Amino acid sequence: MGQVNGDTPSTILGDFLDKCGGCAVVDGGFATELERYGADLNDPLWSAKCLISSPQLVRRVHLDYLDAGANIILTASYQATIQGFESKGMSREEAEHLLKRSVEIACEAREIYADKSRKSSWEFVESGQASRRPVLIAASIGSYGAYLADGSEYSGNYGEAMTLKALKDFHRRRLQILANSGADLLALETIPNKLEAQAYAELLEEEAMMNTPAWFSFSSKDGVNVVSGDSISECASIADSCKQVVAVGINCTPPRFIHDLIVSIRKVTNKPIIIYPNSGETYDPEQKQWVKSSGVSDEDFVSYVGKWREAGASLFGGCCRTTPNTIRGICRVLSEDRSK
Numbered sequence: 001m002g003q004v005n006g007d008t009p010s011t012i013l014g015d016f017l018d019k020c021g022g023c024a025v026v027d028g029g030f031a032t033e034l035e036r037y038g039a040d041l042n043d044p045l046w047s048a049k050c051l052i053s054s055p056q057l058v059r060r061v062h063l064d065y066l067d068a069g070a071n072i073i074l075t076a077s078y079q080a081t082i083q084g085f086e087s088k089g090m091s092r093e094e095a096e097h098l099l100k101r102s103v104e105i106a107c108e109a110r111e112i113y114a115d116k117s118r119k120s121s122w123e124f125v126e127s128g129q130a131s132r133r134p135v136l137i138a139a140s141i142g143s144y145g146a147y148l149a150d151g152s153e154y155s156g157n158y159g160e161a162m163t164l165k166a167l168k169d170f171h172r173r174r175l176q177i178l179a180n181s182g183a184d185l186l187a188l189e190t191i192p193n194k195l196e197a198q199a200y201a202e203l204l205e206e207e208a209m210m211n212t213p214a215w216f217s218f219s220s221k222d223g224v225n226v227v228s229g230d231s232i233s234e235c236a237s238i239a240d241s242c243k244q245v246v247a248v249g250i251n252c253t254p255p256r257f258i259h260d261l262i263v264s265i266r267k268v269t270n271k272p273i274i275i276y277p278n279s280g281e282t283y284d285p286e287q288k289q290w291v292k293s294s295g296v297s298d299e300d301f302v303s304y305v306g307k308w309r310e311a312g313a314s315l316f317g318g319c320c321r322t323t324p325n326t327i328r329g330i331c332r333v334l335s336e337d338r339s340k
């Protein structure tokens with residue numbers, strides 16, 4: 001297993017977890033919250049469409065998650081790709097600017113939140129020092145399947161012709177830009193297969209300028225394998241071997257599958273485990289809508305957190321169909337645990 005101590009990118013996350021008391025809270029469904037505000041995401045760019053049409057709403061959603069207690073907020077770049085923006089008629093420069101803008105907007109939200117906390121903090125008035133909750137910004141990077149905009153991140157089936165080189169070529173420039181954008185972390189999320197994990201790992205190691213730490217987060221639909229059917233152990237081992245990867249985990253996966261996946265991941269890595277499941281509902285990629293009725297309530301979701309922690313996870317949040325309310329519930333459970 002890879003080392004997590006020493007002078008490596010992982011010290012950034014280790015120090016951060018220490019400051020947070022051992023466990024950190026990630027935000028919840030980003031696109032979900034945009035939609036709750038009325039955004040229409042029926043578009044190949046999905047949530048990234050709002051980087052063009054409503055950046056102020058993107059900032060609002062970041063602030064909502066900060067207000068709910070998140071220590072890590074993910075940018076609106078999940079489905080923001082140079083190729084996707086170009087197919088909307090933008091130039092490469094415009095596309096690259098929007099990628100950087102996604103991080104700037106999150107940084108603006110963090111600043112606004114810090115100012116607000118300073119002004120309202122009694123301790124600040126008393127001692128001249130605000131007791132500020134640490135906040136990191138993670139640049140979201142969705143998979144090639146997300147770019148396809150047909151729900152392929154839930155199958156991981158890219159066809160026989162897909163190669164490691166093609167995936168690396170697809171992701172290279174976006175990773176370079178986001179790694180140099182001022183984000184604290186890269187969130188390689190909803191990874192559906194081993195080939196894409198390998199592509200990310202090789203890019204992070206080959207591109208010397210990418211000193212930004214990254215997490216790898218996979219999705220699963222059975223609690224045993226990642227969605228493509230590739231072994232979670234093999235996928236997590238790729239993440240473990242990559243020195244720039246500082247956490248490994250699971251996102252956008254029903255809560256009931258998470259415990260067993262944490263156990264499998266823990267067998268192959270000592271790196272921190274990150275968990276941000278969806279509500280358990282099913283996505284209809286044609287309608288670009290979630291099918292209600294199969295999900296769990298916020299109370300049920302939150303009731304899992306203690307067990308995930310016992311199984312070895314230390315970063316907790318939510319993915320699609322979770323909301324600031326879910327994040328408040330996670331914060332409550334973790335602070336109750338800490339005071340025991």
Ligand SMILES: C[S+](C)CC[C@H](N)C(=O)O
Nearest residue numbers: 046146149150151283285
């Ligand atoms: C994580 S899924 C709900 C994201 C949206 C998908 N890539 C689509 O465009 O339909």
Ligand SMILES: N[C@@H](CCS)C(=O)O
Nearest residue numbers: 029030031078190252
């Ligand atoms: N960060 C993205 C992940 C989608 S699976 C979102 O929350 O919308």
Ligand SMILES: [Zn+2]
Nearest residue numbers: 252278319320
């Ligand atoms: Zn999701």
